[in-house]
Amino acid sequence: MPKLAEARRYAPGLLTAAMIALAxxxxxxxxxxxxxxxxxxxxxxxxxxxxxxxxxxxxxLAARTVLRIGVALLGVRITLDQxxxxxxxxxxxxxxxxxxxxxxxAWLSGLMRRxxxxxxxxxxxxxxxxxxxxxxxxxxxxxSKRSSQFTLxxxxxxxxxxxxxxxxxPLLVRVFQFDDALAGIFLGGTxxxxxxxxxxxxxxxxxxxxxxxxxxxxxxxMLLPVVLVFSLAFRERGESASRAxxxxxxxxxxxxxxxxxxxxxxPPAAVDVMSSVSRWCLVGAIAALGVKTSFQEFASLxxxxxxxxxxxxxxxxxxxxxxLLFSGAR
Numbered sequence: 001m002p003k004l005a006e007a008r009r010y011a012p013g014l015l016t017a018a019m020i021a022l023a024x025x026x027x028x029x030x031x032x033x034x035x036x037x038x039x040x041x042x043x044x045x046x047x048x049x050x051x052x053x054x055x056x057x058x059x060x061l062a063a064r065t066v067l068r069i070g071v072a073l074l075g076v077r078i079t080l081d082q083x084x085x086x087x088x089x090x091x092x093x094x095x096x097x098x099x100x101x102x103x104x105x106a107w108l109s110g111l112m113r114r115x116x117x118x119x120x121x122x123x124x125x126x127x128x129x130x131x132x133x134x135x136x137x138x139x140x141x142x143x144s145k146r147s148s149q150f151t152l153x154x155x156x157x158x159x160x161x162x163x164x165x166x167x168x169x170p171l172l173v174r175v176f177q178f179d180d181a182l183a184g185i186f187l188g189g190t191x192x193x194x195x196x197x198x199x200x201x202x203x204x205x206x207x208x209x210x211x212x213x214x215x216x217x218x219x220x221x222m223l224l225p226v227v228l229v230f231s232l233a234f235r236e237r238g239e240s241a242s243r244a245x246x247x248x249x250x251x252x253x254x255x256x257x258x259x260x261x262x263x264x265x266x267p268p269a270a271v272d273v274m275s276s277v278s279r280w281c282l283v284g285a286i287a288a289l290g291v292k293t294s295f296q297e298f299a300s301l302x303x304x305x306x307x308x309x310x311x312x313x314x315x316x317x318x319x320x321x322x323x324l325l326f327s328g329a330r
Contacts, residue, residue: 013058013288016049017066020287021280036199039283040166043290050292062288067195068250070281074198074213075257076266076274083214083258090185093323094218097189101127101316102226108311112304117141119308120230122154126312129220130162130192131155136223140231150305157309158192163293165313166196170203172321180204182324184211189320192313194220199286220251 024038049055105123106116121141125134138151169191173183183204191197194216201212260266266274 010058010061013049013055013060014062014066014284015058016046016055016291017043017059017062017284017288020046020290021283024283024287034203035283036202036286037167039287040163040199040290040293043287044293046291047294050294059288059291062284063195063292066281066288067285070278070285071194071198071213071217072250072253072257073274073278073281074210075254076261076271077278078210078214078258078261080258080262082210086181086185086211086214089323089327090189090215091218093185093320094189094215095222097316097319097323098127098219098222098226100319101312104315105308105312108308112307114304114308118150118305121151122158122305122308123312124226124230125154125158126161126192126309126316127219128223128226129194129216130158130196132193132220133223133226134158136227137230140227140234142234153305154309157305159289160293161309161313162192162196163289165191165317166200169317170200173204173208176321176325178324180207181211183208184213185215186320186324188212188215189219190317191216193289195282195285195289198282202282217251217254 020042021039024035024042027033027038028035050059102120102123105119105126107119109116109119109122121134121137124137125131127133134151134154138154169187173186178186184201184207187200187204187208188197188211191200191212194213197212197216198209201209257266261271
């Protein structure tokens with residue numbers, strides 16, 4: 001009975017995301033165009049359901065858990081040979097870009113006469129994995145009267161900026177005529193949230209989507225060492241900090257599936273089934289994220305958090321783009 005009640009609680013929101021995903025798929029297959037982008041736009045048009053108590057729990061579940069399942073299952077499509085084909089550049093570039101963006105956020109917050117914690121929080125959210133990083137980093141930063149509110153504003157702001165990047169950055173990929181490898185590095189290295197990275201990558205091509213997912217998960221892997229460093233740093237300063245979170249489970253599953261697929265232990269039929277399930281999970285999650293997106297909330301953030309996140313976003317994008325163009329020129 002408790003499980004049945006739980007299922008009834010989530011069913012309306014999950015069915016809403018599924019119906020939007022089906023509509024986006026129908027339009028994409030019959031009239032052309034990117035399936036993920038349709039799911040995003042259709043979801044935004046149903047934003048009023050995000051606050052409905054009947055649909056909200058399922059929408060939240062689709063935007064978080066279903067998303068993570070979809071990303072984890074993507075590992076079955078990626079092999080170590082594909083990863084090796086990207087070269088050492090993505091790894092070095094991701095590590096440098098994450099550290100440089102966090103440092104830039106700290107510097108920019110000081111320039112704006114804001115607390116260091118605000119720069120570290122927004123910089124970490126932009127550099128690593130958006131809303132998830134914001135929540136994880138906020139757990140180890142010093143508490144203040146406005147810390148909870150600022151964390152919430154950061155989550156909203158970085159999610160909306162990531163949504164905008166999902167729409168704009170594929171256009172930049174076309175402008176600079178990047179191939180699938182460079183497109184994956186650029187999209188995976190610059191867009192904040194995992195879902196929007198996946199959506200933007202598969203707008204370009206399946207191969208670009210796979211590459212973007214791998215590069216993005218390299219950034220996600222930076223979450224644990226960054227949170228640990230922040231926690232130790234603020235403990236040394238005598239300020240309270242809580243226990244750092246564990247490595248995200250979907251990253252672990254993704255890595256395991258990459259290893260299993262690389263060893264050839266997954267039959268082709270199973271790869272097809274798991275890839276199909278992954279894609280439907282991701283389309284549904286994109287639809288749910290669209291439902292949760294409110295541009296009115298973005299306008300209510302105030303200019304300082306917006307300026308911090310926009311500045312950090314532009315810095316990260318320019319850094320990755322410049323590195324790719326420089327490496328291409330050579």
